[in-house]
Amino acid sequence: MSRLRLLAGPDLSLGAERLHAHIERLGPPPVVRGALIDVLETSGLTGRGGASFPVARKWRSVAHHGSGPVVVANGAEGEPQSLKDRVLMSTRPHLVLDGALLAARALKASQVVLYVGEEHRASWAAMAGALAQRPEPELRRARLVAAPHRYVAGESSAAVHLLEASIASPTSKPPEPHIAGVGGAPTLVQNVETLAHIALIGRYGADWFRSAGRRGGAGTVLITIAGAVPSPGVVEIEAGTTVREVLDMAGGSDPAARAVLIGGYFGAWVDFTTAQDLALDPAALREHGLGLGCGVVGVISARGCGVCETARIMRYLAGESSAQCGPCFFGLRALADACGRIAEKGSNADDLARLHRWARDVRGRGACRHPDGAVTFLQSALHTFAPEFSAHPAHWRAQAPGRGVA
């Protein structure tokens, strides 16, 4: 069930693996040419930043739309529940750098940028230290840039906007960054976990990648287990491992737990019993109308309140709107207010009707997917916690310490 690839090697508590140890364990980064794109296509690797977009297709678009593209290793990890990118960066920085190097060489990139969340101090130190150890010219010229501590800072057009104008807010599309990004050059904004997988696929090939994975899934996935479990944290699983098996890795959970949040704040609540047999793999989840997102699996306990938890998360997401598009800025605020009223003062039919109507109205009406992610999350709450939303008492229940998902 647990087959370590990205997190194989020395104990994670030892911190960042140094270059000589990394090379001793895995060998030097392989020599690759354009054919790496075909290998990635065969591997079936999809992006691990949230959208699960096929990596090879993004690379082809970058290669097709101009010369001298820019490679951005995205380690912003703005999702509050997610820890996996910072665990990876702070313990296996050279895997991320290898992946960025392979991307830069395969795409003949003009520059490499490491975009790391400013609040992730250990990751920042590890990536800076690792970069200083690298002899390759592509990496010697690479820039380490701080991603502001904002939820939207990791969105690809926001990353490009920051590099261009020091403003980490999304921009209007078209053009998509992989067509015209930094300085007008096609820009590959790729999550750091995705790059780490590429580092290994470049060494061992597509068949090796696919040799891990269950129930049709390919490769391994980093998952952050959060909420009401004995030992929350980051685990590496084979794609297709079920929620039940993942929760067992975190010490099991209370069988009376109410629900599981799959995919983080842009993900969805699923009834706890229904969630047990779900396979954590992008394609398998899509069949259920769900997504792997950034790989968060969060459990809300039997004592937690789904309405209060949802109200808290909606308040957070409304505050994280970059305030550029009216439907997102005003709509998410109104939705968060209505959720808050139900949480604080108890259910009322008017607010419940507004939640349903506004959630439909807001979808698809932002320059980025922030409003879409927020209403996907909200609609899953309205569905999964339907009984609670229509009969909520006037309480704003505190989270048990360390036990909430929000």
Next chain:
Amino acid sequence: MSKHLEIAIDRIRCDGRGLCAELVPELIRLDDWGYPIIAAGPVPQHLISHAQKAVASCPVLALALRQAERRSRE
């Protein structure tokens, strides 16, 4: 040339002035905060001149008429 046009909006530019919804209410309504909700799909032939007027009248130049994306094309 195909006449399948659709109304495109730059959500960041849009300020919710609401003129568009007055000029072509058949295609554009306003949400509870005054921002336009545009009907999906191509603009019907008989509304194209109204849609053009809405595009031209937008005080912040947030609207455009563009060729409808054909689903069959990659």
